[in-house]
Every structure is written in C-alpha cells, then in structure tokens.
Amino acid sequence: MPEGPSIVILKELVPQFSGKKVLEVNGNTKIDKERLLNKTVVEFKSWGKHFLILFEDFTIRIHFLLFGTYRINERKESQTRLGLIFENGELNLYTCGIHVLEGDLNEIYDWSADVMSDTWDPAKARQKLLLNPEMQACDALLNQEIFAGSGNIIKNEVLYRIHVHPSSKIGAIPKIQIDAMIREARQYSFDFLVWKKAYVLKKHWLAHTKKTCQRCDLPFKKEKLGKTNRRSFYCENCQQLYI
DNA sequence: CCGGTTGTTCAGCG
DNA sequence: GCGCTGAACAACCG
Numbered sequence: 001m002p003e004g005p006s007i008v009i010l011k012e013l014v015p016q017f018s019g020k021k022v023l024e025v026n027g028n029t030k031i032d033k034e035r036l037l038n039k040t041v042v043e044f045k046s047w048g049k050h051f052l053i054l055f056e057d058f059t060i061r062i063h064f065l066l067f068g069t070y071r072i073n074e075r076k077e078s079q080t081r082l083g084l085i086f087e088n089g090e091l092n093l094y095t096c097g098i099h100v101l102e103g104d105l106n107e108i109y110d111w112s113a114d115v116m117s118d119t120w121d122p123a124k125a126r127q128k129l130l131l132n133p134e135m136q137a138c139d140a141l142l143n144q145e146i147f148a149g150s151g152n153i154i155k156n157e158v159l160y161r162i163h164v165h166p167s168s169k170i171g172a173i174p175k176i177q178i179d180a181m182i183r184e185a186r187q188y189s190f191d192f193l194v195w196k197k198a199y200v201l202k203k204h205w206l207a208h209t210k211k212t213c214q215r216c217d218l219p220f221k222k223e224k225l226g227k228t229n230r231r232s233f234y235c236e237n238c239q240q241l242y243i
Numbered sequence: 244c245c246g247g248t249t250g251t252t253c254a255g256c257g
Numbered sequence: 258g259c260g261c262t263g264a265a266c267a268a269c270c271g
Contacts, residue, residue: 002249049250065250067268078268095267097251142250151249201249208249227261231248 002064004116004149005193007046013072014044017086024085029098036060036084047109047117048148052101053084059101068096114148115186116193122182129178133171137164137181138226147185153208154192156233158184160207165241166225166232172242207233 021040025033036055045052051062062068062082069076073089083092101108112121128146129135141147141155150158159166162180164173173181195201202209210220213235225232 006249063251065266066248067250067266069268097266144251153249229262230250 002049002066002068003151003154003189003192004046004048004114005189005196007049007051007064007149008116008193009197010051010070011044011046014091016088017041017084017091018043020086020088022084023087025083026085027080027082027093029082031060031082031098031100033082035100041084041086045105047111047114048144049151050109052105054105057102059105061099061101062093063097063099064095065097069094113145115189116149120186122179122186125182125185126178129170129182133169135170136166136226137168137170137173138166138230138232139228140170141181141185142226142228142230149189150185152230153205154185154188155230156208157188157192157206159232159234159239161188163239165236165239166234168240168242174242177242207235209233213238 018041021038022036023038025036027033035058039055042054042056045054049063051064053060053062060082071092071094075083075092076094078094081093081096082098083090111117112119112124114120125146129140132140135143137159138155141150141158142152155166158181161184162177164177164181170178191204192201195204206214207220210233212219216235216237218235218237220233221236222231222233224230
C-alpha cells in the first residue's frame with residue numbers, strides 16, 4: 001500500500017465522494033470525529049505518501065505507514081481506523097496514522113517535491129541533493145523532502161536502473177547519474193503506478209527482493225544500508241560505488 | 244508459527 | 258540541543 005503511486009491510485013478511486021456530505025463517521029481514530037460529521041468533502045489530494053481529505057476549514061491527513069489499507073464501499077473484518085459514510089457509499093481506512101491539518105495547505109506542502117505531481121520540479125530536487133554531498137544515495141531516495149512518495153521499492157529499482165551502488169555518496173556521483181536518479185525516481189513511480197493497477201508490479205521488479213542480477217547473472221547483495229537502515233538489494237558488479 | 248516488512252515518530256541516551 | 262538507536266505501532270505473507 002504505502003508508496004506514492006499507491007496513494008495516487010486511491011486518489012483516483014474516490015472522486016465519487018468529492019462534494020458529498022459526511023453522513024456518519026466511525027472508527028477508533030483519536031481525532032475528533034464529530035468535527036467531520038455533516039461536513040462536505042471539498043477535494044481529495046495527495047502529497048507523496050500522504051492522502052489528504054480536504055474540508056472547508058481543515059484537512060484530514062492519512063498516512064498508511066507500512067500496513068495501512070482501505071476499502072471503498074466494503075468493509076474489512078479488522079477494526080476501522082476511520083470510516084466515512086456518504087449518501088452514495090463509504091470510505092473505510094485501516095491501520096493508518098491520522099492527523100488534522102489546519103490552515104493553508106500550500107504553506108504546509110511543497111507540491112513540487114512530490115515525484116508524481118504535475119508540478120514536480122527536478123531542478124529543485126537537484127539543488128537539494130547537491131546541498132547534501134555526504135548523503136548516501138539509498139537515504140536520498142527515501143528522503144521525503146527531496147523525493148516525496150519514493151519508498152524502499154522505488155529506491156532499490158531506481159538505483160539498479162541507474163547502475164549506482166546504494167552506499168554511494170551524493171557528492172561523488174557524476175552529475176549525469178544524479179540527473180538520471182532524479183529522472184528515474186519519477187519515471188519508475190509512473191511505471192509502478194501502471195504495473196500496480198494491472199496487478200503485475202512484483203513481476204517487474206528487477207532488484208527488490210531479487211536473488212540474482214539479470215544483467216550479469218551474479219548474486220545480488222541484500223543488506224540494510226544507510227542512516228535509514230532499510231533493505232537494499234543491489235549488484236556489486238553492475239552498480240558502481242562512488243565514494 | 245515465526246520472521247520479516249512498500250514507514251514514521253518518539254523516547255532515551257551520550 | 259544535537260545525532261543516533263531502538264522501540265513501538267500492527268497486519269499480512271510465506
């Protein structure tokens with residue numbers, strides 16, 4: 001569920017509730033559910049891994065973390081975190097973090113940092129990267145201020161596509177590879193979106209969870225790397241280490 | 244049945 | 258106040 005493209009898929013499934021009034025609220029969320037009652041959804045948005053439900057005076061921010069899921073016009077057995085019932089159906093959210101955001105969303109979010117946004121700004125991403133020469137490539141691709149929406153799968157696939165070792169330092173990577181990283185972070189996210197919709201995402205993984213490199217047939221390394229200490233799958237032979 | 248995880252936050256420590 | 262570490266959260270798969 002959690003990476004950016006999955007949130008975009010959710011966003012595409014809910015316009016049926018845009019402009020509709022919340023007739024009933026349920027779930028074990030700690031936020032004040034009364035506040036949503038009889039309010040009308042203005043719009044649904046997303047920023048990276050955040051799913052946003054906009055009301056007139058406030059916004060509900062949903063983060064699915066590792067295990068979050070949702071159901072539209074159906075329910076799961078497990079406890080609902082937040083359920084919104086409209087005249088034409090319902091949106092049920094499970095195992096997610098929920099926050100209420102006050103004020104102007106444009107002051108909270110830099111939309112151009114979202115790799116899937118129409119306003120994604122590769123030049124800004126490049127600037128941010130160059131300001132962090134000591135940062136490791138694997139950490140950069142998980143950094144939500146630089147690549148909002150990118151997660152561990154996208155990280156591993158992008159680094160494999162651009163032939164860069166996850167422990168490479170940003171400042172030592174040739175500029176042409178930095179540009180490739182930025183380009184592929186977006187491109188792979190859209191490939192992810194298409195494949196996920198067609199239920200063929202895993203089939204297209206070339207690095208994530210893989211045992212062997214399809215380019216050179218040598219075994220992949222599997223290690224927890226970087227400050228983020230997340231699983232990296234990489235080929236020592238095909239992915240260059242820049243230090 | 245146990246181990247692991249598409250993620251983030253926060254407490255605790257030096 | 259900082260940076261770092263590890264726990265906590267919690268559902269599902271193999």
